[in-house]
Amino acid sequence: MTQTNGPASDQGAGHLTEPTSRQAGDSGEPFLVVEDLTVRFPTADGLVQAVSGLSYSIEQGSTLGIVGESGSGKSVSSLAVMGLHDAKRTQMSGSIRVGGTEVLGLSNDRMRRIRGREVAMIFQDPLTALHPFYKVGAQISEAYRAHHDVSKAKARAKAIEMLDRVGIPQARTRVDDYPHQFSGGMRQRAMIAMALVNDPSLLIADEPTTALDVTVQAQILDLLQELQKDFNSAIIIITHDLGVVAEMADDVMVMYGGRAVEYGRTREILVHPEMPYTWGLLASVPDVTADPDARLIPIQGNPPSLLRPPSGCAFHPRCPHTGKVPGDLCRTTLPELTRGEHGDEHLKRCHLPDPSAIYEQEILPEIAPDLVEMTVKDEFPAEVGTGLVEDSPSDDALPKER
């Protein structure tokens, strides 16, 4: 794994991912490069600083998980990639390059040709994301015809093919169903079919399983992974569920208060988290194998105001570890996104001088006592870090819709 650009910083984060042969375009840069992205919304109460100085990149065919709580800027940054913010009500700066094309400030008409074709998106609630008045098939063929000059009959055939591909049974007849005649899982499958009908290079999935039954969630994630291999598209999966990240993502970026606070290879971040907010996220994941009486450990306090963000590190008002930082640094100075203790694949935004020691000695015994006895570095990562888990238990244990 090579880091191509000197000391890690906000800018350097973009080069974190591996430059391999799966390049988009001739420029030699990853398919999607976001650099120093800032998104603000002027409101009557002031300027909402939704995203600040965000940089990341994704290679063709790989998956980035963006994790954070509501208001962390994870959805806002992805909508910016799609150009879905109202230009009149949004201030954006920085750079977003899709396949080498700068899309920030692109005219609406040119952006329209990228949307759906180069970059497609699926949303949290497929019931509200599909138009209730139009047939599912018509909505898919509409997406296809927006970018392909084909007859309605051809587009319909394509819609049937895609519905079949995402595992809708009897696609030939279900193509004429309305969204309300589909189950929740089928609707999200239809959304995926609609997103992939133009074979986009990047699929942004904004909490694709949050609104679904737990039993269906795993099927949708499996489907996404399966289709990712077939279509070789990159995926950004936005979630607050670290379990989803562990299963899906090659890289993970943890966001807090509009900034990346930890960014790196998924196995790295999950095994050696170095930022107290990430620890908090890990601690609040329920563990089915744990003692049923054990209480979840929530992160104290509320998400920061984006109107008047806290000084210094945005997380400091909720951080239980500020005392371990010399001086008043957490409150006064915004930490840079710097290299973690475990190598180049890991960036973190934290002043703590020795985060790994604190994590292993204080946090880990509390959130996963059984893991401490195991040799953490060898056993745990193999399970969570690979990104593409072939035979996840959900595959066999759950009844399939298809």
Added chain:
Amino acid sequence: MFGYIVRRLIAGLLVIIAVSMVVFAIFFYGPNDPALAYCPESRCTPQRLDNLRHNLGLDQPAPKQYAEYMSGYVHGRHIASGGISIDCDWPCMGVSFKYRVNVFDYLWKRVPATFSVAIGGAICFLTIGLFSGIFAARRRGTTADKAIVSTSLFINAIPYYLLALLAYLYLVQSLSIFPQTGYFNPLDEGPMKFIGGMLLPWVMIGISYSTQYARFSRGAMVDALNEDYVRTARAKGLAERIIVRRHALRAAIVPVVTIFGLDFAYLLAGTIFTEKIFGIQGLGLAGLDAVTRTDLPIISATVMMGAAAIVLANIVVDILYSVIDPRVRLT
């Protein structure tokens, strides 16, 4: 769907029967003695009045009179009294006290004028209202939006009769910008004369009614444009005009259909102000004329026709819902 319509029609018929009972009660218990209408003022002796009452069946018990009245709606009836004898064919709504003619025939002749006003006016106010509402919604918060909203409130604050009257006085009488208004049969007098006579009423109804449609459609459109499925349409890379027309408008039209159904029914029942000011011989003017002359058969007939129009409009609106929104099941 068919069963639903049949059931709604039956329910509507019950509503109309209920209305007919109320209308009939006005005859029977109202302050005006119908017999007086047939009794020449100068030579109206009590003896003569009693004769008239007997001839008209007014001395019969109320249920019997009501049955007689309603039988006219079913198979027509023969009305004879004090020297007049009229065959009142189906659908018999009685005989005008004043004109001594079959009320249905009298009103039926006026239907084309009223329908012309209603249909032309509806086309005008829907066009003006929807266009300005959608325009404002897409530019929410801009000067254009504020101008449309405040103009709509301003026009809405002016009484319609004042607006129409001023328009008539200035645009037709003083300045002669518009030709003389009125209903001219397009078959007899040519379509140009018909349109010329109707133009100003259409424009005035269009402007006046459009204000609430502008605000309704603006609100519905603002909501629709914020819907997730409109964001999906954008994410698909559709052109803006398709997003607005096919995705947002289709949803925003639902609340508009509701108020349109009622407004249109009222227009069909006759617009008194419009017909009076612009001199259009329609149902509204007939009703007004009947009220001033206490011509009870005509009053009751216009009420019944209005009730029928509103009942039918509601059924049509419900059917339209199911056409627009496939989730609405007509069962």
